[in-house]
Amino acid sequence: MKHLLLAAGFAASILAGPALAQSLQTIRVGVTPGPHAQILEAVKPVAAKRGLDLKVVEFSDYVVPNAALDAGELEANSFQHTPYLDNQKADRGFRIEAVGLTVNFPMGVYSKKHKSFDAVPQGGSIAIPNDPTNGGRALLLLQDKGVLKLKPDVGFKPSVADIVENPRRLRFIEVDAAQTPRSLDDVDAAAINTNYLVSAGLSPNDAILKEDPKGPYVNLIAVRSADKDKPWVKELVEAYRSPEVKAFIADKFKGAVIASW
Structure with missing residues (x-):
């Protein structure tokens, strides 16, 4: 039983x-x-x-x-x-x-060639995401850090065409957001979303510029x-x-x- x-x-x-x-x-x-x-x-x-x-x-x-x-x-x-x-x-x-x-x-700017953003030369190339929101986010980060100036009242989606001051004559290369880590071999620096940065095996601690986490x-x-x-x-x-x-x-x-x- x-x-x-x-x-x-x-x-x-x-x-x-x-x-x-x-x-x-x-x-x-x-x-x-x-x-x-x-x-x-x-x-x-x-x-x-x-x-x-x-x-x-x-x-x-x-x-x-x-x-x-x-x-x-x-x-x-x-x-x-x-x-x-x-x-x-x-x-x-x-x-x-x-x-x-x-x-x-928090978005950051990264480089394989330079240890600080100040080392990026005049006319240097910067990769940013090519979609309006994340590309605009990268430009707003650069404006916040004093690298460039955008038109007033551009909201969250400024484009390269909205840059009104670019004293270092930086060149902006727009690429798919997922490809920004790969672009580091070809540009002076790249603005990279952290999720793609981590999946590419890179460290957020290596950012030469970093977005304020609030926002x-x-x-x-x-x-x-x-x-x-x-x-x-x-x-x-x-x-x-x-x-x-x-x-x-x-x-x-x-x-x-x-x-x-």
């Missing part, structure tokens, strides 16, 4: 396993490689306790995750800040919106507008903003990525 009871219990546990797995709601979350993907992997076990089975889907650029979300190929994404999302919605009509702030990746560039979780009030959205945001994930960010990234909640 004892063996029969044990066998029955074992069989019940086998049946309960799949049933438990099936009870989790699958949520596909789009991210860019590097820190965003790593953080979402840390979110997964916390989310599972809240009934969510997170599937982390990596994209190599900044455009496709929003297009995929808008098309219903994802339930959420986590890779962008508010100025970028606002620009994408205005340009492409995406019906998506932010539901929770996450982390900040509008805190990243966020976005979902389709039609989904924003669904129960799983709150569970996803709270799982991300849990003490366990905050501790992971602090331990893993040592200040290169900053929890913003």
